[in-house]
Each structure stands twice: as structure tokens, then as C-alpha cells.
Amino acid sequence: MANSGVQLLGFGLSLLGIIGLIVGTILPQWKMSAYVGDSIITAVATYQGLWMSCAFQSTGQLQCKIYDSILQLDSDLQATRALMIVGIIVSIAGLGVACMGMKCTTCGADDKVRKARTAMTGGIILLVGALCAVVACSWFAHNVIRAFYNPFTPVNTKFEFGAAIFIAWGGSFLDVLGGAMLAASCPRSKQVSKYPKSNSARSATSSNKEYV
Numbered sequence: 001m002a003n004s005g006v007q008l009l010g011f012g013l014s015l016l017g018i019i020g021l022i023v024g025t026i027l028p029q030w031k032m033s034a035y036v037g038d039s040i041i042t043a044v045a046t047y048q049g050l051w052m053s054c055a056f057q058s059t060g061q062l063q064c065k066i067y068d069s070i071l072q073l074d075s076d077l078q079a080t081r082a083l084m085i086v087g088i089i090v091s092i093a094g095l096g097v098a099c100m101g102m103k104c105t106t107c108g109a110d111d112k113v114r115k116a117r118t119a120m121t122g123g124i125i126l127l128v129g130a131l132c133a134v135v136a137c138s139w140f141a142h143n144v145i146r147a148f149y150n151p152f153t154p155v156n157t158k159f160e161f162g163a164a165i166f167i168a169w170g171g172s173f174l175d176v177l178g179g180a181m182l183a184a185s186c187p188r189s190k191q192v193s194k195y196p197k198s199n200s201a202r203s204a205t206s207s208n209k210e211y212v
Contacts, residue, residue, distance in 0.1 A: 003185060004103040007119060010181025011098065013174045014126050018091050020171020021133055025084045028054045028064060029162030031144050047162060050081050076143050083136035084168070091129030091175055098122025098182045116185050123182030130175035137169050 028049030047054040054064040067073060099105060101118025141161065148158050 006181050007098075007102045007185060008104065010123065010178040010184075011095070011102065012178070013181065014091070014095050014098070014178030017130065017171045017173070017175030017178055018088065018095065020167050020174060021084065021088050021091065022171075024164045024166075024168030024171055025050060025088065027162075027164035027167065028052050029164040030140060031159040031165070032162040033156075034148065034158045034160040046159075048159065049162075049164060050077065050084065076139065080136045080140045083132045083139075087129045087132035087136065087172070089129070090132065091126055094122045094125030094127075094129055094179065096122070097125055101185070119185040120183050123179045123185065126175055126179030127183060130172050130179055133168060133172035133175065137165055137172060141165060 028051070029047045030049045031047070033046040044058070045056040047056065052064045052066045054062055056062050070078065098119050099122070101115045101120070101122055103115065144159055144161060147153050148160065
């Protein structure tokens with residue numbers, strides 16, 4: 001039952017990946033203030049995420065503010081939000097579909113081929129959700145890098161990668177691995193002989209039946 005073990009491993013990796021995507025989407029540390037130039041020593045560290053911005057002071061106090069209006073946000077941030085939400089929803093749906101098609105479940109246990117196809121479909125849906133998350137994280141990272149190396153960006157407003165984007169990246173790659181393992185549950189088609197039985201073989205079987 002090696003195929004069943006691969007399915008269980010893929011399910012576990014996908015579940016961890018979805019948890020990583022949810023945690024990474026909620027956390028505000030998608031980008032943090034970069035200490036470059038003359039601003040090496042500062043009393044406030046700024047974090048910005050998909051839903052809020054936070055300021056961490058040297059005294060240990062953390063103040064966060066949720067973005068007031070969606071329409072005032074950049075289009076890149078809105079697109080990253082949408083892709084992450086779509087990736088999470090699609091991944092959860094794919095995990096549910098794959099769960100119904102796994103060998104260790106009793107849903108539709110009579111038809112093994114249909115169960116294998118259901119698990120494969122769930123794996124493909126997981127891959128689509130993971131792809132949305134990878135595109136969102138890469139797009140956000142590209143914008144951070146472009147703004148960091150832009151010579152017209154003020155030094156005190158430059159940002160670098162935070163911990164949340166790495167968590168989201170890790171979750172998306174785990175989702176890709178789990179979805180690929182579940183998508184590998186493609187059922188093997190039965191090999192049917194292209195040539196019909198010869199007349200001699202039919203006569204031999206019929207003669208045997210008569211003697212018996």
C-alpha cells in the first residue's frame with residue numbers, strides 16, 4: 001500500500017501548507033523597515049502587512065492599525081490580498097476533495113478507480129491554489145525589491161522582507177509538494193488485448209467443457 005502512504009504524506013504536507021498560508025496572510029510582518037544609511041539606530045521598527053501596519057517601539061510596546069479603506073490601498077496590495085484569499089479557499093476545497101478520494105477513507109470505497117481519480121482531482125486543485133499563493137508572494141516581493149533599489153525612494157521609507165512572507169512562501173511550497181503527491185494517484189488503466197481470441201483457442205475451451 002505504498003500509494004496510500006504517499007497520499008497520507010501528501011495530505012499532511014498540504015494541511016501544513018494551508019496552515020502556513022493562513023498564518024502568513026494574517027501576520028503583519030510582510031515587510032519591515034530597513035536599517036540602511038543614517039537610520040541604523042532607531043527607536044521604532046515599522047511593519048506592514050496585508051491587513052494592518054504596526055510600529056514596534058524600543059520599550060516593547062507594539063501598536064497596530066488596520067487599514068481604514070480598501071480603495072486607498074495600492075492596487076498591488078489589493079491583488080496580493082485577493083490572490084492569497086483565493087489560494088487559501090481553493091487549497092481548502094482541494095484538500096476536501098482529495099480527502100474523499102484517499103484510500104484510507106470509506107467514501108466511495110466500492111469504486112477504486114473513481115476514488116483514485118477523485119484524489120488526483122483534489123491534488124490538481126491544491127496545485128492551483130498553491131500557484132495563486134506563490135504568485136502573490138513573488139509579486140509582493142518583487143515590489144519590495146523594486147522600491148528598495150529605487151534611488152528616488154527616501155532612505156527612511158525603505159523596507160525589506162519580513163517573517164510573514166517567508167511563512168507564506170513555505171506554506172505555498174508545502175502545498176505544491178502535497179498537491180503533487182496527491183495528483184500522482186492517477187489510476188492505472190487495465191491493459192486490454194487488441195487481438196481477439198483465435199478460433200482454435202475457443203474450440204479447445206469448448207471441447208474441454210464437453211468432456212467435463
